Amino acid sequence: MATERPGVGSPREVPILRVENLAISYETRYGEVTAVRDVSFEIGRGETLGIVGESGCGKSTVAFGIVNFLGRNGRIVSGRILFQGQDLVGRSERELRRLRGDRIAMVYQDPMQALNPSLRIGDQMAEVLIVHRRMKKDEAEERCIRMLERVYMPDPANVMRRYPHQLSGGQQQRVVIAMALLNDPALLIMDEPSTALDVTVEAAVLDLINDLQEEFDTAIMYISHNLGVIARVSDKVAVMYAGEVVERAAAEEIFLHPSHPYTLGLMRCVPRLGMEKASSYLHPIRGRVPPPNRLPPGCVFEPRCDFARPECAERRPPLKRLTDGHWVRCFFADEVASKGQEALAARWRKEATVHEPQREPTETILTVQDARVYYSVPARRLFSREKPVVKAVDGVSFHVPKQRTLGIVGESGCGKSTLVRAIIGLEKLSGGGMEFMGFDISVPVSKRDLDLIRNIQMVFQNPDATLNPSFTVGFQIARPLRRFRAVPKDRVKDEVIRLLNLMKLDASYYDRLPRQLSGGEKQRVAIARAIAARPELVLCDEPVSALDVSVQAAVLNLLLEVQRELGTTMLFIAHDLSVVRFFCDDIAVMYLGQIVEIGPAEAIYAPPYHPYTEALLSAVPIPDPTAEQRQIRLSGSVPSALNPPSGCRFHTRCPRREWLPDGGRICEVEPPPWQADTEEHRILCHIPLEQLRRMEAVVSEEVRDAG
Amino acid sequence: MLVRDYMTRHPLMADPDMSVVEARRFMGENNLRHLPVVGEGKRLLGLVTRQTLLVDPGRLGSLNVWEIADYLSRLTLKDVMVPADEVITVGPDVPVEEAARTMVEHRVGCLPVVDENIVIGIITEVDLLAHLAEMMAAGVPAVRVTVRMPDVRGELAKLVTAVSAQGWGILALGGAPAPRKPGYWDAVVKIRGIAQKEVVTALSQVEGHEIVDVREA
Numbered sequence: 001m002a003t004e005r006p007g008v009g010s011p012r013e014v015p016i017l018r019v020e021n022l023a024i025s026y027e028t029r030y031g032e033v034t035a036v037r038d039v040s041f042e043i044g045r046g047e048t049l050g051i052v053g054e055s056g057c058g059k060s061t062v063a064f065g066i067v068n069f070l071g072r073n074g075r076i077v078s079g080r081i082l083f084q085g086q087d088l089v090g091r092s093e094r095e096l097r098r099l100r101g102d103r104i105a106m107v108y109q110d111p112m113q114a115l116n117p118s119l120r121i122g123d124q125m126a127e128v129l130i131v132h133r134r135m136k137k138d139e140a141e142e143r144c145i146r147m148l149e150r151v152y153m154p155d156p157a158n159v160m161r162r163y164p165h166q167l168s169g170g171q172q173q174r175v176v177i178a179m180a181l182l183n184d185p186a187l188l189i190m191d192e193p194s195t196a197l198d199v200t201v202e203a204a205v206l207d208l209i210n211d212l213q214e215e216f217d218t219a220i221m222y223i224s225h226n227l228g229v230i231a232r233v234s235d236k237v238a239v240m241y242a243g244e245v246v247e248r249a250a251a252e253e254i255f256l257h258p259s260h261p262y263t264l265g266l267m268r269c270v271p272r273l274g275m276e277k278a279s280s281y282l283h284p285i286r287g288r289v290p291p292p293n294r295l296p297p298g299c300v301f302e303p304r305c306d307f308a309r310p311e312c313a314e315r316r317p318p319l320k321r322l323t324d325g326h327w328v329r330c331f332f333a334d335e336v337a338s339k340g341q342e343a344l345a346a347r348w349r350k351e352a353t354v355h356e357p358q359r360e361p362t363e364t365i366l367t368v369q370d371a372r373v374y375y376s377v378p379a380r381r382l383f384s385r386e387k388p389v390v391k392a393v394d395g396v397s398f399h400v401p402k403q404r405t406l407g408i409v410g411e412s413g414c415g416k417s418t419l420v421r422a423i424i425g426l427e428k429l430s431g432g433g434m435e436f437m438g439f440d441i442s443v444p445v446s447k448r449d450l451d452l453i454r455n456i457q458m459v460f461q462n463p464d465a466t467l468n469p470s471f472t473v474g475f476q477i478a479r480p481l482r483r484f485r486a487v488p489k490d491r492v493k494d495e496v497i498r499l500l501n502l503m504k505l506d507a508s509y510y511d512r513l514p515r516q517l518s519g520g521e522k523q524r525v526a527i528a529r530a531i532a533a534r535p536e537l538v539l540c541d542e543p544v545s546a547l548d549v550s551v552q553a554a555v556l557n558l559l560l561e562v563q564r565e566l567g568t569t570m571l572f573i574a575h576d577l578s579v580v581r582f583f584c585d586d587i588a589v590m591y592l593g594q595i596v597e598i599g600p601a602e603a604i605y606a607p608p609y610h611p612y613t614e615a616l617l618s619a620v621p622i623p624d625p626t627a628e629q630r631q632i633r634l635s636g637s638v639p640s641a642l643n644p645p646s647g648c649r650f651h652t653r654c655p656r657r658e659w660l661p662d663g664g665r666i667c668e669v670e671p672p673p674w675q676a677d678t679e680e681h682r683i684l685c686h687i688p689l690e691q692l693r694r695m696e697a698v699v700s701e702e703v704r705d706a707g
Numbered sequence: 708m709l710v711r712d713y714m715t716r717h718p719l720m721a722d723p724d725m726s727v728v729e730a731r732r733f734m735g736e737n738n739l740r741h742l743p744v745v746g747e748g749k750r751l752l753g754l755v756t757r758q759t760l761l762v763d764p765g766r767l768g769s770l771n772v773w774e775i776a777d778y779l780s781r782l783t784l785k786d787v788m789v790p791a792d793e794v795i796t797v798g799p800d801v802p803v804e805e806a807a808r809t810m811v812e813h814r815v816g817c818l819p820v821v822d823e824n825i826v827i828g829i830i831t832e833v834d835l836l837a838h839l840a841e842m843m844a845a846g847v848p849a850v851r852v853t854v855r856m857p858d859v860r861g862e863l864a865k866l867v868t869a870v871s872a873q874g875w876g877i878l879a880l881g882g883a884p885a886p887r888k889p890g891y892w893d894a895v896v897k898i899r900g901i902a903q904k905e906v907v908t909a910l911s912q913v914e915g916h917e918i919v920d921v922r923e924a
Contacts, residue, residue, distance in 0.1 A: 014719060014737045045717060084719045085737045098722050102748060133748035133825060183748075184827060186717035217716035 014085050015042040016186050016219035017066070022079035024058075024065045033293045034077065035061045036243045040319075043187070043236075046213060048220040050234030050251065052227060052266070054548040056289045058243040059223045063189050066221075067104060068096055084186060102132045105180035109192040111172035114179075115164040121175055122160030128182045147178045150215075151208055154635075170201035177208065181216060191223045198411040199575060200634050203619035206232050207633065225549065227270060228578075228621025231255055236325075239263045242289055242300040245319070249326035251625050258344075259328045259337040261305045268343060269553035271582035273605070273620050273699055282582070283343075284554035288518055299330070307332055307339075365569050366400040366423070366537060370432035373415075373422050377642065390641045392418040394593035395432070400537075400586075405563065405570040407584030407601070409577055409616065413638050415593040416573050420539045423571070424458050437536065454484040457530040461542035463522035467514040473500075474510035477529050484533040499528040502565075503558060520551030524558065531562055539571045544579065556583060577620045581605055586680070589613045592649045593641055599681030608692030610683045611656035617698040630698050648672045648686060659687055710806050711799035713838050714820045714828035720745045723752050723785035730784055731760055741817040741829065744788045749826045751796070751819055753788030760787060796821045797830065807835050844879040849899040850906045851924035855885055855917045858892045862915070866894060869913045875901055893919065 024036040036058040043049045051059045064070050066081055068088070081088040086099055108114055116124050122141060125148075129140035141160065148156035151174045164172055173193060180188060190209070194202040210233060213220060224230050230237055230251075237254045239247040239262060247260040258264045268283040287304040296302050302312040312331060319329045322337070330336060373393040393415045400406045408416045421427045423434060425445030434441045439452060457480075460466045467476060477496045481487055487495045497507045503524040514522055523543065530538055543559070544552040556579065563570060574580050580587060581601055588598040589610060597610035604613060618632040634653045639645055645652045648667040657664030664686070672686045683692065720743045721730060734742055734757065744753040762782070767775050797806045797818040806818055810832065820828040840846070856862040863882065870877060878897040885891035898906055907921055 016717060045715075084717070085733060098724075103717070133750070184717075219717075 013044060015044045015082075016047075016084060017043045017221070018080075018082040019062070019066070020080040020082070022062065022065060022081065023077040024061055024070065024074060025077050026070075027073040027075075028293070030293050034243065035074075035292050036065065038319075039079070039240075039243075039245050041236075041238050041245065041248060043219040043221055045186075045219055046217040047236065048209075048213065048222055048234045050230035050237045051221065051223045051240055052225065052230045052237060053240035054225060054266075054289055054550060056242075056291075057240040058292075059240050060191055061243075062240075063106070063191055063221065063223060066187075066189065067100070067106060068093075102183035103185050104187045104189065105183065105185040106189045106191065107173075107176050107180050107193045109195050111169065111176045111196075112164060114176045115172060117164050119163075120160070121162055121164065121167070125160070125175070125179050125182065128179060132183055144178075144182070147182055148175070150181075150212070151175075151178045152204075153178070168201075170197055170205065173197060173201075173205055174208070177205075177212070181212060181218075184216060185218060187219045187221065189221045189223075192225070193222075194229060195224065195226070199577065200411060200615060200619045202229070202621070204633050206621070207631070209233055226621060227255075227266060227549075227623035231623050231625045231627075232621050234625075239266070242295060243292055244300055244329060245327075246301065246329045247327065248319075249322075253323075253326055255624050256626070257326075257337055258340050259322055259326070259333045260301075260330050261307050261336050262301050264336060264340045264343065265304075265306075266549060267623060269550050270623060271556075271578045272624075273578045273581060273617070273622055282553035282557055284552075284557060285550035288520070288551070307336055362402045362404070364399045365402045365437055366571075367435045368399070368419075368423070368432070369397050369434070371396045371419070371422060371429060371434060372431035373418050373427050374430040388642055391593050391644065392641060393422065394644075396590075396593075396595050397432075398588055398595065398598055400569055400571065402536075402569055403563070403567045404585040405572055405583060407572045407574065407580040407587040408590055409574065409580050409587060410590035411616075411638055412575070413592075413641065414590040415641070416590050417541055419590075420458070420541055420571060420573060424456055424539055425453075450484065454480075454486070454533045455536045456539065457533065457535040457537075458539040458541065459523075459527055459530045459543045462546055463519065463526045464514070466526050467522055469514050471513075472510065473512050473514065473517070473525050477525065477532055480529060480533045486533045495532070496528075499532055502562070503528045504554075518551075520547055520555060523547060523551075523555055527555070527559065527562070531566065531568065534566065535568065537569045537571065539573075541573045542575065543572075545574060545576065552579075559583070577616060589616065592638060592644055594649060594684070596650065596684045597682070599677070603678065603681040607695040607697055608677055608683060608689055609695055609698070610685055610692075611654050611687070612650050614695065614698060615655065622699065627699060630696065632698070648684075656687060659691055708803050708838070709799065710797055710801045710803060710820055710830055711828070713803055713834050714799070714830040715834065716828045718743060718819075718826070718829040720749070720826065721755065721784055722746075723783065723788070725784050726780065727760055727762075727782040727784065727787060728779060730755060734760075741831065742784075743819045743826050743829065744784050745826055750824055751791045751794065751821055751826050753785070753790050754794045754817075754819060755784055755788045756816075759789060791824075794819060798822065799827060803830075803835060803838055806830055810835070842879060843881055843895065844897050845924075847878060847897070847899070849878050849897040849924060850901060850903050851895065851897050851920075851922050852906055852910060852918060853893055853895050853920040854910060854913075855888070855891050855893050855919045857915060858884065858890050862892065863894055865913055866896065866910070866916060869910055870896065870898065873901075873905075873909050875899075897924070 020040050022036060022039040023034060025032050025034040039062055041049060053059050065076055076089050088096060088099065122144060125144040126137060126140040129135040129143060130137060145156045145160060148159060153159055153174050194205045197205060222233050234251045237249060237251050238245045241262045247254065247263045258267055265285040269285060271282060285304050290296060298313040298315055299317050302308045317329050317331045319327050322328050322333055371393055372395060374389040374391050376387050376389050396419060410416050418427055422429055425448055428444055429442045445453060474496050477499055478492050481492050481495055497510060500507060500509055505524055544555050547555060562568060572584055584601050587601050587604045588595045589612060591612050597604060597613050615632045615634045618630050622629055632655055639652055647669050651657060651667035657667055660666060666686050672684050674682050674684055675689050676682050677689060719737055719739060723744050723746060740757055742755040743751060744755060746752050770778060795809060795813045795815050795818060797809060797820055799820050799822055810818060817829060817831040819826050820830055854866055875898050878899045880896055882892055882894040885893045903921060903923055907918060910918060
């Protein structure tokens with residue numbers, strides 16, 4: 001039977017949400033600042049509109065405007081918000097509450113903020129029904145359990161009795177989504193709902209959203225900065241920049257034919273899964289989003305645009321129609337569209353070699369042999385003989401050749417940060433050894449000599465936490481130079497300025513304080529400080545994950561340049577597998593304190609895979625709705641390191657166990673052996689290599705070729 | 708083929724305090740003929756149709772023009788709606804044909820779909836007609852043949868056997884008692900990818916069956 005109804009159905013369906021020329025402003029001490037201008041879009045029944053843009057583009061402001069949550073200083077200046085045919089603008093609080101009632105629900109980034117930590121899950125969920133629908137308690141609870149089942153929550157009746165802190169992040173977000181759906185809302189606004197989650201959990205949550213939408217026919221407004229996530233969930237996409245919608249089209253259309261320079265820029269600055277640094281270069285968007293009180297007079301993107309002509313600075317381009325349903329706010333959209341095709345293709349072309357990878361074996365700079373880091377935790381019972389220990393890192397061995405980059409990936413809690421902290425000497429080793437340039441470094445940093453400390457430096461995830469807010473940039477970069485006597489005293493300032501220039505910052509930054517810098521600039525200063533003393537090894541712990549994509553690209557390029565210029569060896573931790581692939585020569589995949597697969601980057605991203613690597617890869621959101629990616633989802637969350645599973649630590653979640661005889665009994669009892677695929681590529685698994693080799697590539701062949 | 712699959716979810720709804728003037732505009736703008744009136748928690752309070760919004764001229768007869776304006780501006784949906792206990796509703800797990808029967812029986816064009824008195828959707832005659840059209844594969848090119856047969860068990864099986872003996876597939880099949888001919892049954896079969904002539908040749912050989920209509924549809 002035909003799935004669509006040919007020739008029938010209502011001719012003119014009323015969209016669930018229709019926003020027309022919306023403008024929102026905030027009263028600030030600089031006067032009234034317009035945060036959102038001239039925003040229009042529609043979301044139909046059962047449709048998902050993805051809103052994408054960098055931070056500060058007004059995405060959340062639009063969402064807050066719809067639910068009238070702008071705070072005391074925000075107001076809707078003009079425009080209409082039609083929800084189910086009725087205008088929400090200009091109504092009293094009481095009227096709004098009734099109109100909107102329980103027909104709009106919101107899900108935010110941090111599930112812990114939406115849940116009351118002092119109430120049991122069951123009580124707070126049931127409250128929704130008891131208050132709104134005056135349902136009886138036992139009936140409400142039964143409904144809640146059914147809803148938890150729908151969001152694939154394991155053991156829902158038990159979850160009802162727990163407190164929020166007893167659930168993992170992914171489970172909490174499921175509870176929030178279930179709660180939002182209890183009232184069967186017509187519109188669901190999701191503001192970065194999966195951003196705080198691990199990639200495997202994120203993938204499961206995105207699948208869930210797709211399933212639920214089909215069932216509930218809910219209109220979804222999905223806000224994210226991540227193009228890959230947007231590609232996976234959206235039917236339509238609106239790209240926002242500096243408070244304006246600059247491009248709006250069907251999802252496929254926008255990813256295949258981006259026609260606004262900003263959209264194109266966003267796509268060119270994210271590494272795709274399968275892109276390697278030898279063959280590609282990320283194209284950051286220069287400059288940054290202008291603050292809303294200092295917008296350029298013409299096109300808002302003009303100062304950062306590569307296509308800009310004089311007229312762009314003079315007047316604001318209108319939103320014009322390119323094809324059916326494809327709207328672009330650019331004078332030269334046609335040109336951008338055609339040039340964009342070339343640019344995107346060039347991004348993926350392999351011949352454009354930026355730097356030759358050094359394949360010849362070089363001397364080993366860092367060797368880690370069977371490293372263990374255990375934390376003892378308070379015993380549960382007062383007089384218990386054995387002291388429980390958390391085995392954060394348990395028997396990790398690898399070596400890093402000079403001038404190469406080793407990437408470490410894994411879900412949160414797998415011990416990757418602990419490992420790095422042990423290398424730099426912030427954690428004490430409980431066993432095993434580490435050697436750096438021939439020196440034993442299994443001692444804490446306080447016992448290391450100055451030269452060793454100089455040679456291992458670190459870049460942290462959050463630059464705010466690493467820069468001292470009360471010292472100038474110049475002073476902070478100069479500090480390691482003075483401390484390690486890297487340059488003569490009278491040349492320190494020159495050296496700092498040289499470093500700033502290397503980081504593409506000019507000398508005027510010397511006297512600035514960290515609060516006067518943007519996030520990307522702060523991270524550059526942090527990198528400058530780390531490389532100031534010319535260390536041999538730089539440890540990067542998620543150096544770009546707190547940054548916007550356009551800035552992320554610039555910082556990644558910078559790190560690559562630094563490495564090329566100074567020949568630094570790097571250890572690079574990240575949870576984003578496309579970034580790791582782009583940045584690293586070798587990759588180690590960690591699970592629950594152990595390395596499960598290690599090898600050259602290209603070998604990790606192609607079969608044979610460790611089953612865990614395979615699942616990680618299939619979870620990466622790809623910014624291309626036409627990309628074919630196999631769906632392998634892990635059930636459950638990472639088990640506790642306090643009591644890791646016996647045998648293979650991954651056996652509780654492994655989707656490939658059934659390949660082994662007897663349903664993988666062996667995985668439960670016996671620790672798996674290392675199997676060598678090539679000399680450098682090793683996999684820790686019971687499944688024979690021949691069988692692992694027969695795995696299909698996670699991302700389909702043609703896409704990988706293109707990528 | 709249950710109501711939940713064919714209803715419109717998240718229908719436009721109104722508040723009992725909405726003025727009749729606004730409701731008329733709202734229904735006109737959005738091309739609605741039926742408007743469920745709901746309270747807190749989408750609880751069904753009543754139903755408004757275009758007829759219910761027509762103001763009885765008799766009630767206005769004794770009023771002057773100023774009083775009429777005032778009367779109309781005060782009139783809200785809760786004054787004119789069909790109250791919930793008189794509204795015919797349907798549950799989401801009811802077969803569509805039952806919903807159709809309910810609508811025919813009560814001569815209404817729409818049924819709010821309620822789950823424990825909470826409006827979760829609406830099903831209208833258009834939705835049911837869409838279902839009918841879909842069931843009979845309307846708009847899909849095929850040979851449509853109507854065969855009249857005695858209303859006896861096994862007769863339809865004879866027809867289906869005759870079709871499948873030719874190796875043809877049935878695109879759609881429906882049946883009803885023959886109009887004005889008690890004791891007989893009319894079955895409509897749609898067969899795709901075959902010429903009309905062949906269908907007639909094959910089916911006219913079935914004993915006791917009469918082809919009453921055949922066409923390319």
